[in-house]
Amino acid sequence: MDLSPIAEDYLKTIYHLEDENGRPVRTGDISTALDVTSPTVTSMLDSLDERELVDYTPYKGVELTDRGTETVLQLVRNHRLLETFLMEHLDYSWSAVHDEADCLEHYVSDEFTRRLATFLGEPVTDPHGDLIPDSDLKMPEKSPYTALTEYEPGDTVTVEQVPHRDPDVRDYLSRHRIGPGTQLVVDEVSSIDLVTVVPSTTETSVALPTHVARRIGARVVTK
Template sequence: MLSAIMEDYLKAIYYLQDETDERVRTSTFAEHMDVEQPSVTSMVKKLAERDFVHYEPYKGVVLTDTGIPIALEIIRHHRLLERYLTERLEYDWAEVHDEADRLEHHISSQFADRIAEQLGNPAVDPHGDPIPTADLDVSPPQSGETLADQQVGEKVRIERVPDHDPDLLRYLSEHGITPTTVVEIVETTSFGMVTLDPDGTDERVALPEEVARIITTQTLTGASN
């Protein structure tokens, strides 16, 4: 059995190595997890002893073929729980991440499969993140583009929003922005503000660049403009 902390480490390494496409430095990791570097190093060594990660001092850490499926299983639990909580237990999408972070370590893969079945095997969680299948396949994001990459006049569909900031999530949903919403870019400024006109609302919403840069988008196929 793995402890919840070990599982959290494997999950975090998975995310970070996905972002950088290379070994994760323990310093990067310490910053991301908000823990001291010596405790990161000692945990990473324990995970390496059990063959979940490869670790080389000064080079960093990467998941092994044993570690990857464990990380993906936890991510599957997390995202299915988020979906279940919003869809069946009427949680607000801003509240589900923390709840799922706690519960993800305590359900079996059979329980996760039952949730998936109940929900009709959803492909994405409420934030638009892909849910790994029971075989632990995970679909890559469609375009890799974000709101910050768009030109004025462009219309795009919101794909994924970051799941961990409740204030941001509340702000976005109050302004009509959730995954699958179609938005038109109405203004961008030299200091980074991006103003959007979401379909189905009468108001416009301005986002700072650091937010626009972490909201991914899909290009509309068959759009007339």
């Protein structure tokens, strides 16, 4: 399908907002996520609706169609395989790899992606712990990891999945040396929407807003 990278970014944004907030997606949320004006969003949604990639109803919101979802899942597969390659073979850090893959994902062919997946050994998750759609563009039903918010004070866990699309969150976690593979001790789960953890990398308490901690997947460390 001949879509511009900008149009593909709109579809990806809708996909992620659907996942985070449910359907339908408000145009104002798209405007904020992409830092564009509301009239610009409306114009693009009209175009995507004409191509049957979204169902857009003014003042009510927008949803991806099956065709739109398939387009996005191919982009997501491209992106996550590229991230895996860049980290495993070009020594990118987990906090830097997202933006690089964002640029490249629009320009690789399906054949390249197929060969890349074979070369990498058909990985199921990317370096951030996010699931990778398979070659049939089917997404595994659920993450193999448990949200950090589900653990109790005193639990020791290993981080396997980190939120990374928001650069502020990504930078905060990176600055406190919390990333895939980091071992944490859950120190406190407060009533004011904070989870305090102690990373083994620094042994200094770090406060995480609940909405961030909920998106950090981890495995318990067995003793």
